[in-house]
Amino acid sequence: MRKRIRPLFFISLCLVFSACSNIKYLPAGQNLYTGATVRINPDSTGKITDEKNVKGVLESKTRPRPNTSFLGLRIKLYIYNLAGQPKKSKGIRHWLRNKVGEPPVLQSQVKIPYNNAVLASYLISQGYLQAKVTGDTVVKNRTAKAIYTAETGDRYTINKITFPKDSVGIASIINSTSGQSLLKVGNFYDFDVFKAERERIDNDLKQNGYFYFNPDYLLLQVDSAIGKHRVNIYVKVKEITPNAALKPYTIKDITIYPNYSLRGDSSIRASKPVLYKDFIIKDPRNTFKLGVFDRLVFFQKGELYNRRDHNQSLNRMVNIGTFKVVKADFLTDSAKSNQLDVNFYLTPLKKNSLSFQVIGTSKSNNFVGSEVKLTQTTRNVFRGAEKLEISASGGFEKQIRGSDQTQGNSYSITGQAKLIFPRFLLPFFKFNSTNAFIPKTNILASYQILDRVDYTLNAIKAEFGYDWKESIYKEHVFNPISINYVRSKVVDSATLFAKNPSLRTSLENQFIVGLNYNFTYNDQVNQNKRNNIYFSGDLETSGSLVGLFAPKNDKGQKSLFGTALSQFLRLEGDLRNYYKVNKTVIWANRLNVGFGYAYGNNKALPFVRQFFAGGSSDIRAFGSRLVGPGTYIIPDSLTFRDQGGDIKIMLNTELRFKLVSMLYGAAFIDAGNIWLRKEDPLRPGGKFKANKFIEQMAIGTGAGLRVDASFFVIRLDVAFPIRRPDLPNGPAWVMKDIAFGSSTWRKQNLTYNLGIGYPF
Template identity: 40%
Template sequence: MKKRKGNPMRIKFVLPCLLGLLISSCNPTKYLAEDQKLYKEGDVVIHNDTIPKERKEAFETFLESALMPKPNKKLLGMYFKLGLWNMGGGPDSTNNFVRRWLKRNGEEPVLLSDVNREYNQNLLRGKMESLGFFHARVTSDTLIDGKFATVRYDAFPGKIYRINNVTMDVDSNSQIGKNIRNVEQYSLLKKGSNYNLDVILNERDRIDNELKHKGFYYFSPDNILVEVDSTIGDHQVDMFVTIKPETPRKAKEPQTIGNVYIFPNYTETSGENRRRIPRYAEKFEDKYYIIDRENRYRKKVLANHIFMEPGTLYNRWMHQQTINHLVNLNAFKFVKNDFVDNADSSNTLDVYYYLTPMQRRSVRLELIAKTASVYNGTEANVNWTFRNAFKGFETVTLSVFGGYETQTGGNVNLNSSYIRYGAEVGINWPRLLSPYKWAPAKRYIPRTFLKVGYEFLNRRTAYTLNSLTTNFGYAWKENEQKEHNLALAEFIYVQPRGISDEYKAQMDTVPTLRHIVDPQFSFGPNYTYTFTNSMENKKHTFYAKAGLNTSGNILGLIQGADYNAGNIKHLFGTAYSQFVKAEADVRHYMKLSPNSQLASRIMVGTSYSYGNSRSLPYLKQYFTGGPNGLRAFRARAVGPGSSRPENIGEDNFFADQTGDLKLELNTEYRSKIAGMFHWAAFIDAGNVWLQNTDENKPGGRFSKEFLSELAVGGGLGLRVDLDFLIIRTDFAIPFRVPYRAKDDRWVFKYIDIRDRDWRRDNLVFNLAIGYPF
């Protein structure tokens, strides 16, 4: 390795800047006048013996978050933003580019004189009263420590008020009153609960939402009044939910849908022409006016995504479903919706949909640079999209790709490099093409997909692979949390070509290399189920994905295929695979604080090959290691079991370590440092195993000792969150190596960070995009 020389000018510039920032951070009061104090923090102390300690601390933190102004930001105890401002000269107005940049990215000092104690006292008192502490009081005092000042707020909340009784004070004979009474049992205001202003506001929203489903389009949460009587004694309140007297008559009457007008080729026009209905407009199926003179869309398909029907009551759910469907048809750039009073009928709404089409054809170019461990490469993708291809909102895609990847370090030569290119054609229908009439939830659009792809892989002096894949099936969402993907037919055909003499020679000593270039042919259905509630704001959230993949099972049974007896059956001149494969990926996320999280994952994969196969085909086998698995080990370099990796030298070809079964466990602590910067500490464990004994891989078969064969590693990482993109770097080292002697697999005693050879062989750096799980 060549020693890389540093840039002395850059070092001369960076080091003084870092030193200056450190000094400025350590002296944040540098530019303060003699009578000025730096506002350090606002400290809230609650005086109430009836609140448990842990809840009291959380209550204090909640109140402190409301105080104004916010003190200067800190990083590792230092005022880093204020330090930048100080480095920029503080109050000095010198017109200097460097100083202007430093001050623009820094913060002026927040002074004690900026704090309005009376305002904060009223703010804290209001916060406590909104939580049911009606007779709360707050006092404050200033604590001076040299040039720093802290304001202490002593809060005396008193005893909390609870709900004694809730009365729906509405006219039961009116239509709106009957509807409110019908959903009274779902009220958020419960007898015995604490008084809480947020719950009252949510109750108003709940009633409004229920009424919107019953036709009350013009009703609003502001039309509901919740009166509170706190004079009944014993720290209790009675509540009366009623409709404000000034509520307009129209808001108290349900609205019926009148005419529905759809403009699928809408462009921005003046308001007075917006609702002009052409003379040629006719109702489709006696329901909708679809203004599409050029017949760009099949009216029946478009009508299937409109849920607001003439003659029915307005329904918010149907309203939202229509908008969601129109947006997710992937054909319209903008979707606008208007409700207008019908001129000829009272309490009737005409509905207008203005749909601005997307560009029908589009091309996107992607250039990708990849790096992981010692591998580097580039890839280019050209994606052509044809929307509304057959006038039924079908999307046709054509993707052409090409890439190159090579190894730039480690102990393997460029025989591990490869060039790949190929293409994929896909068609996506926004409906289920099936002879059987079945429909999942209306909320989401089910889809039928067909994909055909070809890939050519040239591993330079080793071999070439030609791969053809075909997929046909359905994808649909059951609800916001559950998603299904059923591929009725998946065909994978891989044919090797041009195997070099050097590669053939090494196949005899490294049988794994032979498995890579075996002809592969698998066909059969596969199914994937996904569940997630990670979008919810909860302490514990989950993500789970499970799949079942099969190949050649019925045909193999009919033909009596038997690999062990030498009775191998062929289809189109190639031996086909016969297996059942199941896998599951379960992830748990535990929120420890607003800025920290514990993420854990368990992946289990199993398979059973029989009849025409002895093991999974290479493309279906499991592997581990790399930036998204065991980060302390190279990609596809672990296992199977306790078998030692193939002896790889400078003139040898790299052999992936794969298996028929897999277990992987990961735990990662994630925390925010400041701004866009986050850090993580992680531990990974896992391995792959073989279904059957392989004399070339002793210890590779799955056995009851599988736990003792887990590879374990861990490390630290830095993440840069750019909102639209997360850049992840990880440094990891192995803790446990499964192919070592059974009593010597833990390698903590061999760790020597100062040793260059140890770092070269054990310290793994990964650069990746996004979180590993």
């Protein structure tokens, strides 16, 4: 009982000490502000819709915000006070006080009347047109808390919406799209919806040529005098709207300056223009082929201006990755004209550039978890906005078990050349995409060395394929031609293959010739969403078509140049979810599943296409590629210990939270395993069985620290197993064996994972 009481006593003592220390340093006569509480209709029985959420929004709008806290401790304020007043504007004390610490928020900084007005204004905007808010402060032990009382009254609903009656001009367009209105009879009065409705109408008008119109020219009059807590809304165009905004415009001249600079402005403007279709090109240096602009500019001479063409043109010019500055000017000859001249000013990026990247990877068949990459980029190679990228990269994956035993290390060196065309190169067919994203054709060649303790793999790859974005969230990569030549060098291969013949077909030299496709959905670009989703799906085939014509070698295998041709189908899906608990806490989850089917020449997937479990970005409590298959126990005598499989199921859940400045913490649980599609006598218990796979999952847990500097992340995770599938008596929970105080247990169970980037 005493052992349980002591930790609680210690924690309580820390809380009291921290609170007392923070108050001790307050200026004389001042109180520490600890935050605001909002009470909604406390003196009546009336409940409002979604009261909990409204209360949270109101409290978030109060100012100032109190000092940040973690588990009740105002750590940043404590550090600020602990650092004291440094004598110099540099050094550790200055850094702690001004960069890590946080000054106290005082009661004197709270402006009650201002907050009353802000909260009442928000309630009125949500339809509580009779809302009133009063605030006061409560002081206790030199801490002050603000309490705001909101009397909302009834929430108003929309009774009727009236649009302009005219049948010509702007009024006719507003009327014709009224069926798409965001204002609905019976809905609550909501000022945010009113603003969105004005923007909707403005967008419809822009699509019909009304270039100079803007939402401020629209008036939504609200009549709340009809009674029964209802309102009538009248949509009108303001009488002060200028004439230029009341008429549609057509496109006249389209002039493009593809090599524009302020320094050479006068000479470029004076240069001889080149007429190409509907465009006037002013490019005295002949920097680009004229056909490039067919894919960049969506306007056509003589058509009505519309916002879609405007946005898509600008987006394409930005997304093509060739220009550092993109600007569009729209001009009219006179106030009476209804025509627009369009000028596009494009300033190219430097032809050559050098970049350095730090990358974290987490593919299930990848041997390397992190890498650094140096890339030389040459732009506009053939004057068609092409891009040539030549890169060299080196990576590592490192795990340390116990105090001195290093395991699972792998290293890689890769050289790669990639030529990117900003269009689809398709024989006998011209494909014109109409969205804002540039489709790309990629030609790639690479050479990679993967090195581990037991083996070295050399891989030569050549690919031809396409990359296009369906939308800001969806991307497709399709390589109809993918050729890989894999050459392996295994330590003591004769002994290894004698003990395990099935490894010979997966590790011997081979060609992987086929196609691959990847679909990615990622809405993380929308930072305003509380719940973000990432999905990546992969399909790869090898040997299907080529195998019909490939000759057989002396071993009876389909082959190319005497080397065996791999024949398989491989599928993989990776689903991730990122839920923002609050501004500093994210709950991340991942489900990764894979299935491989080998046929023809192959009894198993090639080693470089197998699924593995365990590692720094996988099931972190277990050695890299040392989990499974199934309940198979790896003998201590086996020198080649990496275990691959045909099927993989993995789940990860991780709570990520900010500690201080760039330092973040994490607590996680990983679960998963790999299995074989068919029984292997040399690996008993490895076959996948639908009624057994859940109980065969390896499970580990742990915690980690991350230094997140936005442009790179360094990660250290410490993990240990809580369920093992490879025990002599079968899978079992091992939580009862946890003994952090035992050096033997720590050496056998704690696994340290060092990596770059987040695990997923």
